[in-house]
Amino acid sequence: MTQSTPVSPAKPTVLDVAAAADVSVGTVSRVLNTPDAVGPDIRKRVHEAVQAIGYTPLRKRRKGPVAAEGGATHRPRGNLGVLLLGMADSLTHLPVISEALHGVELAMSEEGVNLMLANVPTADRVPLFLAKKQVDGLILKSPLLGDLRLCASQGLIEAINRVPHVWLLGKPDSGEGDMCGADFDVGTRIGVEHLHARGHRRIGYMHPRPGQTRSEGLKRALTAHIQRLGMSLQVFEKSHVGRVQWPLPAVSSPDEVMPMLERWRALPETERPTALIVGADSIAVQVYAALRQLGLRVGTDVSVLSFNHEKPLVMGLSPALTTIDIRAEAIGRRAVQQLLWRIRNKGEDIPTKILVEPRLIEGASVAVI
Incomplete structure (x- = not known):
């Protein structure tokens, strides 16, 4: 018997839309970003789910180049990817992950970029948006148990390492690149x-x-x-x-x-x-x-x-x-800021760890003795 409280997060994410519509998170991403690539029945289900749970999609990206440090400009595609890999549904839908992803979505919306999301539980295939080079960078979330080189396919690892990326809420063994998590x-x-x-x-x-x-x-x-x-x-x-x-x-x-x-x-x-x-x-x-x-x-x-x-x-x-x-939402926001910095500074190849300070929430489970 499992003790749990089936309450949805207060701030719906694309994960909640996917669950409500009974489709994959990748399908939700396509409906919201490239609707012509999805059949009308699926589009209808996704949009009904969006309305039912009160999800607010990201606004469209801003136009024009993005200024990089030093005065140069970087002309992005305007898309950032979120890749969930190696996690069963019970792990993907934990509130701490949903809250961090909500922070990611908020930060991307504020920056005016589009979110493209894929979930690869078996970590053995390259998402289409990554294979077709449709994103400027990636936010990554995987389990923190297991070596990436042993648990994911070589093709997926190589595709990840070809683009700027930031690991969210921790980095798995042998994972490369930046990480944003809790201190x-x-x-x-x-x-x-x-x-x-x-x-x-x-x-x-x-x-x-x-x-x-x-x-x-x-x-x-x-x-x-x-x-x-x-x-x-x-x-x-x-x-x-x-x-x-x-x-x-x-x-x-x-x-x-x-x-x-x-x-x-x-x-x-x-x-x-x-x-x-x-x-x-x-x-x-x-x-x-x-x-x-x-x-x-x-x-x-x-x-x-x-x-x-x-x-x-x-x-x-x-x-x-x-x-x-x-502070999972703050971690998600900060991960996007680090990813944008990494995209604008590709010559900086030193992996960086960004840590957000936690705080105590006092309940009644700790007695005075």
Whole structure:
């Protein structure tokens, strides 16, 4: 049984249009950008979905060249691509990804460029707009578990690397180029200091997907900040299961966290962490459900702190979840700005990492002890 709250994000994205119309995100992109390439029945379904969910398409691009640094001009096609790769629907539709994509859409609209979007869950083909060189650059979103060279086709990787691009919300192993994401060092410092201030000294970190680049980064940051404050850290993870294959699904069942919670519960009370940190709200939802199955109460028997601030997922949780808001919409906006800079400065070949500082959203899941 999965505990979730089926609430749509407050700001619809092309992903929501695709789901409502029961078509691919690429089809939605074609209807909105090149409608003559799509049959009338499909166009009608997409436009009805747009009206039904209140989605606002991007305005048309502005005319004329774009000034580059140094006074030169770059004459773009006026199209930027968004490529989702390697993700199952359960992962693609997580609110944190939808919110980041909403930021991407807003920034592209403000810049007057068109968005062309494709979803390649198997990461084994090159989208038409990329093969035909119809975009000036790409925003990329993939899973953060799995090596790009092993999980995606060589043809797709080569096509991506031929154009300016920015990875959104993290970069997979062996991924090249710029990345815009959250500053998890700051986020973990905020979270650990919050736990410390509320009396917690024994902390557990729980993640069912060992090897994920974001999870490994969180562990390193947690170790540093917990040691700095004289606290102790225990890590609860699943064993590695061999080679990762895409498309990767989201963590969507209490069964995925139950073995780790049972290991935590089996510890002597004097050694058992009083607070658990999880790397994403989608995992926290399953931790709540699993603890309830064990007859334990969040905020009473154990405290829980999470990351992302995915309101549609956690608004039904009781007690309210304390989480680190990574500001996903701001990350999406900033990724577009970095992509436009990269397009105008193709001679600058040093990969750049843009990090947005998170903030604490205090609920009632962290007790004072």
